[in-house]
Ligand SMILES: Nc1ncnc2c1ncn2[C@@H]1O[C@H](COP(=O)(O)OP(=O)(O)OP(=O)(O)O)[C@@H](O)[C@H]1O
């Protein structure tokens with residue numbers, strides 16, 4: 410009852426405030442603020458309601474408050490249906506070009522666990538002297554804040570649970586709405602300049618997704634399950650005392666979709682991608698600085714880890730080089746040394762993955778890709794570091810069906826059966842299959858494209874058979890040569906024995 414009464418009083422006040430805003434341009438802010446203060450005191454005297462304000466800027470450096478932004482997002486998502494006065498803004502990095510949020514001095518209600526709360530968007534002028542009644546855009550000294558009002562009997566629910574809920578949901582919506590970014594590391598020579606940072610980014614607009622990713626359906630589902638489990642695993646990781654991170658090793662021949670898979674994972678998880686080019690990192694210290702800047706909810710990628718650095722045998726190789734090298738001009742040698750591969754070491758990388766990085770917040774994914782998994786040091790890819798090893802293999806029938814849907818928009822065709830059988834006998838990468846499926850002119854219909862693929866697969870099969878025959882012939886020749894050489898050795902041995910017998914004159 411009281412709540413209703415106060416709600417009514419609230420709406421009366423809102424009307425007063427509304428009228429007040431109409432005339433606000435004709436009142437100097439000094440008088441306006443004083444009036445507001447008196448009104449506030451009066452209401453506080455009788456008011457059983459609590460108010461919490463969330464200013465737009467906070468701290469000494471007046472940084473935009475994360476809480477304010479999260480509330481704004483939460484209220485935008487919940488209020489644009491109900492608020493009567495909305496403002497439209499172009500928000501940087503958002504997927505939607507225009508974001509609607511409640512306008513200044515507007516109020517909406519929200520409900521949480523059956524408790525009603527009131528949110529209002531407010532602004533005050535912090536520098537009344539600079540008030541300009543004729544300015545259409547208002548003063549640049551205006552301070553904005555959100556005000557949350559609720560009955561004092563619900564203090565605990567609101568301060569402990571509701572505000573947490575609003576902030577978490579606001580951040581979640583922000584994450585979903587924002588554009589993904591692809592970061593690449595800058596060479597350290599540019600780290601210290603004005604406005605230079607360790608990472609530069611572009612908007613990540615890779616068209617790939619798990620729907621368009623061509624691979625065995627069961628394995629795809631298995632990866633998706635693994636990602637979902639990881640995303641929801643905050644409590645689980647905390648319970649088992651493990652850092653909330655997951656490592657994936659993607660390996661397989663070129664063109665089998667390793668980079669495409671990274672894009673699909675980024676999109677599915679809604680994480681930014683930090684593409685770490687190890688050859689541009691000078692030493693372990695730089696590596697540490699770079700990795701420490703990657704935030705949670707991000708994917709750190711090291712592509713072609715086997716080529717990025719000779720992580721397994723850098724020292725050995727250097728030693729061999731020194732032994733075989735001819736003496737060089739010292740100046741030239743110095744130049745070469747500095748431009749040569751970096752001094753990032755396997756232990757530096759592992760220490761970081763296992764150590765400091767695990768301690769700085771959760772929800773991180775690290776992905777290594779390689780064409781030659783057998784070249785990698787087992788320490789780098791052991792389970793626990795690279796938790797899941799995913800083989801990206803040559804195109805199978807399931808993968809072909811996805812590509813046919815992507816490129817030709819067909820889900821079944823008479824020629825599919827033949828293609829399926831040919832794929833079993835060949836080793837063609839999805840990239841090559843896709844290339845053959847792509848129409849090269851407007852005259853090429855589905856059938857022509859599928860036949861083009863069949864021809865390419867048959868050629869591939871023939872080549873494979875020819876190579877196999879050549880290899881077998883080579884093997885046979887080698888075996889024959891080996892046999893002959895063993896025979897010759899036996900004959901020579903026999904001859905040598907005979908000679909010894911002759912020379913010694915006894916048998
Ligand atoms: N599994 C796949 N699903 C969908 N498209 C694929 C797949 N594999 C390859 N492609 C197509 O082939 C192109 C090359 O694939 P991608 O770059 O992902 O291969 P990769 O395995 O990373 O190769 P590399 O080892 O050379 O880096 C992609 O742009 C994509 O169009």
Ligand SMILES: [Mg+2]
Nearest residue numbers: 667668669712
């Ligand atoms: Mg790749």
